[in-house]
Amino acid sequence: MPDNTLLSTAAWSLLLIAILAGCSTSSIVDEQRSDTASLELSSGERLVIMGRRHGNSYETEPDFINCISNNVANTGKFSVMPEQEFLDTLYPWFEPRVAPLKLQGMSKTLAITVVADRIKAIGIRYVIWVDGSTETTEEKGSMHCGMAPSGGCFGFKSWDKTSSYEATIWDLKHLTEKGKVKVDSKGASYMLGIIAPIPLIAQVKGVACEDISSQLKGFFSQ
Amino acid sequence: MAIVLNTKFSLGLTIIVYLLLTGCSTHVVITGEHPPVLVQPLDYNVGLVLNSSFTDYSFTREKDDQKIIITLGDSQTQLFSQIFEGIFTSTQRLQVKPQITTNPMDLVVIPRVEKLQVSMPDETSLNVFEVWIQYKLEIFDTNSALITEWSVSSYGRTQTRFLKSTESALHQATNSALRDAGAQIVIGFNRIPKIRDWVKRKTGSNNAR
Numbered sequence: 001m002p003d004n005t006l007l008s009t010a011a012w013s014l015l016l017i018a019i020l021a022g023c024s025t026s027s028i029v030d031e032q033r034s035d036t037a038s039l040e041l042s043s044g045e046r047l048v049i050m051g052r053r054h055g056n057s058y059e060t061e062p063d064f065i066n067c068i069s070n071n072v073a074n075t076g077k078f079s080v081m082p083e084q085e086f087l088d089t090l091y092p093w094f095e096p097r098v099a100p101l102k103l104q105g106m107s108k109t110l111a112i113t114v115v116a117d118r119i120k121a122i123g124i125r126y127v128i129w130v131d132g133s134t135e136t137t138e139e140k141g142s143m144h145c146g147m148a149p150s151g152g153c154f155g156f157k158s159w160d161k162t163s164s165y166e167a168t169i170w171d172l173k174h175l176t177e178k179g180k181v182k183v184d185s186k187g188a189s190y191m192l193g194i195i196a197p198i199p200l201i202a203q204v205k206g207v208a209c210e211d212i213s214s215q216l217k218g219f220f221s222q
Numbered sequence: 223m224a225i226v227l228n229t230k231f232s233l234g235l236t237i238i239v240y241l242l243l244t245g246c247s248t249h250v251v252i253t254g255e256h257p258p259v260l261v262q263p264l265d266y267n268v269g270l271v272l273n274s275s276f277t278d279y280s281f282t283r284e285k286d287d288q289k290i291i292i293t294l295g296d297s298q299t300q301l302f303s304q305i306f307e308g309i310f311t312s313t314q315r316l317q318v319k320p321q322i323t324t325n326p327m328d329l330v331v332i333p334r335v336e337k338l339q340v341s342m343p344d345e346t347s348l349n350v351f352e353v354w355i356q357y358k359l360e361i362f363d364t365n366s367a368l369i370t371e372w373s374v375s376s377y378g379r380t381q382t383r384f385l386k387s388t389e390s391a392l393h394q395a396t397n398s399a400l401r402d403a404g405a406q407i408v409i410g411f412n413r414i415p416k417i418r419d420w421v422k423r424k425t426g427s428n429n430a431r
Contacts, residue, residue: 057348059379088257092405114262 025187025207031215033179039169039220045125046079047072048086049167049216052131053096060130064165064209068130071213078220081124090118107175125173128216132165134205143193153193160188163208167216181215183208247289250392252297256401259308259408264421266328267312271319272299273332281338290340292353292396298403302333305404309411319362328424329369330362336373340392351380351391353399359407363420370416376403 041047049069051060065083073080087094093115100106106127110116136159143155163185169178187202279295306313310329319330334357341352359372378398380391412418 090260091257092259092401092408095401095405097402098405098409112262114260118260 025185025202025204027183027185027207027211029211029215030182031179032181033219034177039126039171039178041078041125041220044123046081046123047126047128048081048083048124049128049130050083050086050094050099052099052129054099054101058133058135059096060132060165061134061205064134064205065130067206067209068167068213068216071209072217075217078217079123081122086122086124089122090115103170103175103177106170106172110172110175119172125171126178127170127172128167129170130165130167130212132163134161134163134208136160137162143191143197145193145197152195153197154195155193157191157193158188160186161202161204162186163204165208165212167212169216169219179219181212183211183215185211246287247291248388248392249291250293250389250396252292252294252393252396252400254297254397256297256301256304256404259305259404261308261408263311264309264412265311266424267314268306268310269314269316269320269327269330270302270306271316271330271332272302273317276302276334279335281335281340283340290392292338292340292392294396294400297397297400298335301400301404305407306331309408319366326364328364329420330366332360332362333357334360340395342388348379351388351395353378353392353395355396355399355403357403361414361417369420370414372410372414374403374406374410376400376406378402 049065049072051062051065053059062083069080069082072078092098093109093112100109110119139157139159141155141157143153143157145151145153163183165183167181169180170176171178185204185208187204187207189202190200192198192200277295277299279298280291280293283290303313303315314327319332320327335355336358337354337356339354341354343349343351346352355376355378357374357376359374361369361372363369376399378395378401380394380398412421
C-alpha cells in the first residue's frame with residue numbers, strides 16, 4: 001500500500017515537472033534604430049504590416065501578421081490597415097512576385113503615378129515588412145492511441161519550435177528605413193499519453209508576436 | 223416481402239457503390255472575387271476572346287486512387303475580363319476570334335490554359351498544397367496577324383499547413399495562382415518586346431496622321 005502511494009506521488013510529481021518545464025519559451029529580441037527620435041504619425045496617416053512571401057521554402061504566415069497588426073492597433077494610438085485590404089487596394093503592385101524587396105524598388109513603385117496617388121489617398125505613411133517563419137526543429141518520442149473501450153493513448157512525444165522573424169520599418173514619406181526588430185523564440189512542447197493525451201504546448205509563435213509587437217509600438221511617439 | 227427486401231438491398235448496394243466510387247474524389251469549384259487592377263489604362267480597343275474551353279475549364283488528376291477535379295473556368299473568366307478591362311480603355315469580350323472587316327480592333331487577345339499541375343503535401347518536402355497554371359496568350363493585331371505568343375506561368379500555394387480540408391487548401395492554392403497570373407499579365411503586358419515594338423509603331427503611325 002505505501003508503495004502505491006509512493007508511485008502515485010512520483011507520477012504526479014513528474015507530470016507537474018513536465019507541465020512547469022514543458023511550456024517554457026525563451027526569446028531574444030534585437031533592435032536597430034536609424035535615430036533615437038520617435039517616429040511620427042500625423043492624424044490621417046496609417047501604417048501597414050505585411051509579410052514577406054517571395055521565398056521558395058517558407059512564407060511569413062498571414063496569421064502572424066494579423067497578430068502583430070491587432071496588437072499594434074489595439075493600443076488605439078495607431079491606425080493600422082489590414083494586410084489583405086492593402087494588397088487588394090494596390091493589386092497587383094505588392095503581390096509576392098512583384099513587391100519591392102528594397103527601398104530602391106519601393107522608389108520605383110512609387111514613381112508609378114496611380115500607385116503613389118492610391119497610397120496617398122489611403123494615408124499609408126509606414127510599411128512594416130515582416131520576414132520569417134516558425135518551424136518545428138526536433139521531434140522525439142512516440143504515442144499510440146487504441147480504439148475504445150479498452151484503448152487509450154500511451155506514450156510520450158516532444159517537439160521543439162523555433163520562431164525567427166525580422167521586421168523592417170519603411171517611411172514612405174522620406175523613403176528611408178527607420179529601423180529593424182529581430183526576434184528569435186524557442187520552446188519545447190510535450191504530449192503525454194496517460195489514457196487521454198495531455199498536450200503541454202509552448203506558445204513560441206505567440207511569444208514572438210508579443211515581443212515584436214511591443215518593440216514596434218516603442219518606435220512610435222505615444 | 224421479398225420484393226421489398228430486394229429493393230432495399232439494391233438501394234443500399236447502390237449507395238455503397240456510389241460512396242466507394244466518389245469516396246476518394248475531391249472536387250473544388252473555384253469561387254471568389256478578384257480585386258480590381260490598379261493601372262493606368264492603355265488607350266486601345268481590345269478584343270478578349272474567351273472561348274468555351276477557357277470559360278468551362280476544369281482540371282482533372284487521377285493518381286493513386288485519388289481523383290482531384292478543379293473547376294476554375296468561371297473564376298479565370300472573371301479574372302481575365304477584369305484584368306483586360308483594367309489594362310485597356312476599351313475591352314470587348316468575345317467568344318470567337320472576330321473577322322477583320324466586321325469589327326476592327328487594335329489588338330485581339332486569345333488566352334488558353336496550357337497546363338495545370340497540382341502538388342499535394344505528401345509529394346514535396348514543403349508540406350503544403352501547390353498549384354501551377356501555365357497560360358498561353360495569343361496576341362493579334364488589327365489585320366489578324368499574330369504579334370506574339372506569350373507564356374505566363376503562375377504559382378500558388380497554401381499559406382498554412384493546417385487547413386480545414388483538402389478542398390479548402392486546393393481552393394486557396396488555386397486562387398493564389400490565379401492572383402499571381404493576374405499580377406504577371408498586368409505588369410508584364412507592355413513589357414513584352416514585340417508588344418512594345420507594336421506600341422511604338424502604332425504611336426508613330428498615329429502621330430504621322
